[in-house]
């Protein structure tokens with residue numbers, strides 16, 4: 558017969574764990590004076606998408622008051638949630654290196670499927686902006702309270718409960734990064750409207 562304490566321990570994960578695993582910390586970078594502002598304001602009012610995550614923050618290059626100047630209720634609601642990076646958020650679009658994307662032979666001059674220069678992928682040069690955005694997320698540090706950190710494009714609307722449900726079955730204590738799409742419908746590759754990293758992945762010493 559099992560000792561009483563062992564039975565209790567066996568029951569514990571069910572009793573406590575239900576609905577708790579796979580918690581999500583979400584963030585998005587919002588550019589002022591673009592459609593993103595109205596979109597994030599609408600989601601905030603409805604409490605959907607990013608705002609349904611267990612925790613969330615917003616990064617911009619201006620304060621909540623200025624970002625949501627046309628949505629004073631939202632400005633108030635998100636007063637402490639908008640974190641400012643000192644950066645221009647528009648970035649240029651450039652041509653990617655020819656043939657670089659092995660998943661797209663139409664961009665590879667050495668492939669019989671090559672479609673010429675028009676097929677060459679274009680990239681938004683947004684790494685310098687997102688380097689600062691991620692640094693801000695590390696500085697805020699709230700990600701440490703959740704199982705997964707999720708970067709969202711403003712127009713990537715997720716259903717956090719569904720995603721948490723899927724993630725709750727995962728080991729939970731591993732370094733996990735979920736690979737971006739190879740390319741999107743426009744041919745941009747490594748497009749990451751949703752980027753997901755486990756807590757252990759976030760706390761790697763050598764990131």
Ligand SMILES: *[C@@H]1O[C@H](CO)[C@@H](O)[C@H](O)[C@H]1NC(C)=O
Pocket residue numbers: 588589618619643644645646647648
């Ligand atoms: C924020 O970024 C936008 C887009 O690059 C730029 O037009 C604007 O001047 C920036 N605002 C501040 C306060 O830096």
